[in-house]
Amino acid sequence: MDKKTYQAYIEEKKELVFEVSDKIWEYAELSLKEHKSCQLYCKVLKEEGFTVENPVAGIETAFAASFGSGSPVIGILGEYDALSGLSQKAGAAERCEILEGGNGHGCGHNMLGAGSLAAAIGIKKYLSEKPAGSGTVIFFGCPGEEGGAAKAFMARDGVWKKLDCALTWHPGDCNQVTSGTCNSCIQTEYAFQGIASHAAGNPELGRSALDAVEVMNMGVQFLREHMPQEARIHYAITDAGGVSPNVVQPHAQVLYMVRSVLAKDALALQKRVDDIAEGAALITGTRLKKKFIDGCSNTVPNKVLEELLYQNFQETGVPEYTEEELAYAKALTNSYEFHDDRLPGDAWEESPEIKAFVEKASENATKPMNDFLIPYLYSEKKTPGSTDVGDVSWLTPAAQFNTACFAAGSPGHSWQNVSCGCTSIGHKGLLCAGKVLCGTAIDLFEDPKLIEAAKEEFAEKTKIGYYCPVPEDAKPVLSGEKIEF
Ligand SMILES: [Zn+2]
Structure with a gap:
């Protein structure tokens, strides 16, 4: 050969x-x-x-x-x-x-x-x-x-x-x-739904989805002090509602990216970001939907x-x-x-x-x-x-x-x-x-011995087991698409 x-x-x-x-x-x-x-x-x-x-x-x-x-x-x-x-x-x-x-x-x-x-x-x-x-x-x-x-x-x-x-x-x-x-990474999109109203005339009737995004982002900024040193969280506002300040924004969306070395740690951090999103919905009286975008180990x-x-x-x-x-x-x-x-x-x-x-x-x-x-x-x-x-x-x-x-x-x-x-x-x-x-x-x-040796090394390094960052029911999607309520 x-x-x-x-x-x-x-x-x-x-x-x-x-x-x-x-x-x-x-x-x-x-x-x-x-x-x-x-x-x-x-x-x-x-x-x-x-x-x-x-x-x-x-x-x-x-x-x-x-x-x-x-x-x-x-x-x-x-x-x-x-x-x-x-x-x-x-x-x-x-x-x-x-x-x-x-x-x-x-x-x-x-x-x-x-x-x-x-x-x-x-x-x-x-x-x-x-x-x-x-x-x-x-x-x-x-x-x-x-x-x-x-x-x-x-x-x-x-x-x-x-x-x-x-x-x-x-x-x-x-x-x-x-x-x-390298880092594990999980991307999740959070959408908030509020109620539109005249921002000056009837503010009490409105519930702002944009407020929810801002409150969520603020919550995550406070989280940064209390997360593992090597972890990272990034975000982008993919929908800030409308362009008229005199309307209470009824919809808004934010895309989050959570990184940590191990997927199990990224998943744990992700859960804390989810809790913050729920808190933001509660504070602002809006509804929350989230969508898993992608994740890798x-x-x-x-x-x-x-x-x-x-x-x-x-x-x-x-x-x-x-x-x-x-x-x-x-x-x-x-x-x-x-x-x-x-x-x-x-x-x-x-x-x-x-x-x-x-x-x-x-x-x-x-x-x-x-x-x-x-x-x-x-x-x-x-x-x-x-x-x-x-x-x-x-x-x-x-x-x-x-x-x-x-x-x-x-x-x-x-x-x-x-x-x-x-x-x-x-x-x-x-x-x-x-x-x-x-x-x-x-x-x-x-040479089968080579594969044996590679497998031995692999078994030792992966003994904590694989934590799949992809949920059971998730389907491949791209970020930025509007989440429907
Ligand atoms: Zn490439």
Whole structure:
């Protein structure tokens, strides 16, 4: 068995994979509305010989494409949702919208799905040459990462439990295997209904929903002093009632986001925010309705899988760039509003040796493309953001990495990322990711001890059990929709 054979097969299939990535880039569909993107994946995967299930966990734009039989069962995760307001011409180094106010792949999820597709195709080729029962690969199409947290809904419905492990990646501005953890996060929308009246003539007849939102926000401000140090609460008023001050506002809505490292702590804090909302309704004589929007758990790092990804990344190598690609990347770096000289990746923060390596390799963060692999460092450090990969990692050993798909230092969710995501730089990054995922999966199929070790580590780290942030009866929804009374 030579992993290189299957990585070469991915190379043979690269035109198909690039075409998918570029089409998804063009579709640029928002969270949970990725209908064309999902259909394209399902079509291509069927043509490639996978058995495709769609929808998954009641989510229309989620799919599961499997090949092979028996165990181990390895999951490869892909995403394909875009962001609003980021329409941008591909390959341009200046802001240039294609569609005014249109969507764009500012997080590079067109590449995320396509890189995972490349891996699935390579793994399928490997499994097709093994005796039946040697193992199964499932490529999961996970919609709504930017809003909706489909993976957490899939977690609630038992999708991840059947896996022996899961692997994924994300486009970035450097090549690194990521470690550490992040925050759990729960989003809930609270709507208040009051009674409209003339604010001067008949104020006693009115009950203000806007007052309820303000009282609730004030209550939460007081809560901040008495909550765990690492927790965070954010909010946005999504409906402030009307625009006439002489009317008592009969409706108002506020969206809350509660974060803590562990989902069980976020859930407990969430309950206190719920109580405050009820108190606000009581104080203002309004009615309250709340709607769960989404929620996700923190990630559980798995050193065994991370080391294996790193080993495969070393074997695969990183993309190399032409003079033309470097000139374009350089022009993109010149277009940033804010320049910082922060070094790429994050492993250097905890290791002086890695810091010295990254300083040298990136020429002190001045290279337009980070064309090197950052040494791996296991970490339990927490980053403040959240991802629904967390819920996968509480139910099966999981690991992830980044490949350079964007110019060095490119801001997250930016037009620069959209521009780069449909160029040869993006193609190189996603193909590299596909090969690393494929090589890692083959190692796992070949050596059952690796999965055993990953599972042992996983069992130790998840022994408190999984606290699903998604309620039993919740359905995937997006925030901002008006709650009806
Ligand atoms: Zn993303």
